[in-house]
Amino acid sequence: MRVRLVEPERLTPESPHPLKADLILVGATLVAAAGWIFSKESLAGLPPLLFVGVRFLLAGVVLMAFSWRQLRLLDRAGWRGSVLVGALFTLAMMLWIKGLEHASHLGEGAFISSLGAVLVPVVARLFFGEHPPRIAWVAMPVAMVGFAFLSLEHGFRFEPGQWLFLAAALVFAVLINLNGRVVRQVPPLALSAVQVSMVGVLVLPSSALYENWPAAVSLPVLGWVLASALIATTLRFFIQLYGQSLTTPSHASMILMLEPMWTAMLAAGWFGERMSAQQFVGCALIFSALVLSRWRVVRDVLKTLGGR
Template sequence: MTAAPHSVKADLLLLFATFLAAAGWVFSKESLGGLLPLQFVGTRFLLAGVVLVAFSWGQLRGLDRRALGRAAMVGVVFAVAMAFWILGLEHASHIGEGAFIASLGIVLVPVFARLFFGEHPPKATWVALPVALAGFACLSLAHGFRFEPGQWYFLVAALLFSFLFNLNSRVVRGIPVLALSAVQVSMVGVLILPASLLLEDWPASVPTPILFWLLASAIIATTLRFLVQLHGQSLTTPSHAAIILMLEPMWTALVAAWWFNESMTAMQLLGCGLISLALVMSRWQWIRGALKALF
């Protein structure tokens, strides 16, 4: 009889985490109004990493050098993925569209598991994949038979996020999730900030409102989001959590429509709808299991 309250609490926490993630798109886009992309993402994740390290210090002290090395290695992939993501956001003409493209990474997780780890994904994956690609094509055709730079950056980020998910499931299995998050988030800042210093000309000053958006990105959309999401995941099964976390692109599209007054053409709506359908199809076994558990 105690499972139900935990389930409701987990659902609410995970829903809140997806909303924080969606808000992070807005915070990040606003931050780019006064910060360079690599400068912003490096600073954001370094600040968030410091806070997460403080929360996970006990777990981190218990890790041996080999575990820390594996976590840092996977963090390198995370850093590269975030670099492409922020470049996508900088060039994006439509944030909601970008969120759906980035979510393609969920569909591609089993494909990467097959290519790099020899796993055999379920048949639903091969059905969902062409649907997802058709959705991406519709988003591109909405701009007249051309791919925008932002779309390509988001697509590369989605590919890297798929690879990252597989690595987290295998290479760093057994490492406490809070400690793992602290290491990986910190690695983004440690790697990208020096790259920014080499590749970007930092502005002489940063307006105060931009600093507000930066802090909101680091503390609310990164630190708080990770803590809420990890707590929610600890109260339910991974499959159930994954289903709720799939709502992030839809939240992002709604928040962007409200904040930036974005709207979608019929072709963009079709593309986002196809990607959403592919997400559901690729996780249908989990969704069906969750529905059976509820009803």
């Protein structure tokens, strides 16, 4: 799940909590990666739209309880912007969960989903007239070659899950751009509460119309759903926000790039997934594109670490 988090105040390289921040943020990426496992297990007993609607409605209720004071202070423009990005976030999550339903390899799906970060500057150029750094145009073809390696794993046969993950990544890229423009003055906790709740509000009616709901849900599946809502969504949000408050945004963004790697490793351990040489090359290229797209951040962090 992608939720906009406010960039905490920039700290100096002599921040007193660098190791603590790193450990907390690594924990956040591990929880996010575990969310892929929780979600896949939940789909064994629930249709995808019903699952994602329940997951985010539960998480939204918890987030609203913590952000109630902020929500009461939102003006009309704040609500309008929050609802707009919430609707877009809903579309992204619908594409993502349908991709997960069809996915044959979770690790591969996680790397494809991470393409959203690579696409952010491209979307900014196409839709908002911005001029991204030149390195963004280097990262883009590298990412597409990586996606081609994954898509052509079995010849010229593209899996639906791969394209759904790619579509979700594109919507996430648009969402990230809009977050910085439409809802700049909305507190991050309140914005996230609205975004997350919107998924449940919009998706559950669609699920009721188009999906067959099970007559009963087993306790294991119910446990996976609760883990997805309370651990992979709400707890992950608070851990990540706290970790970001202890370090600079650039340093935090480097650590958060680890999510697809953790997902691939957890999927290998839980589901016994293995990557072929071609899949490994494709994922490595996508991760390289992710690093290239944030090269200024990576360079600044490396300089900071080298100066210590």
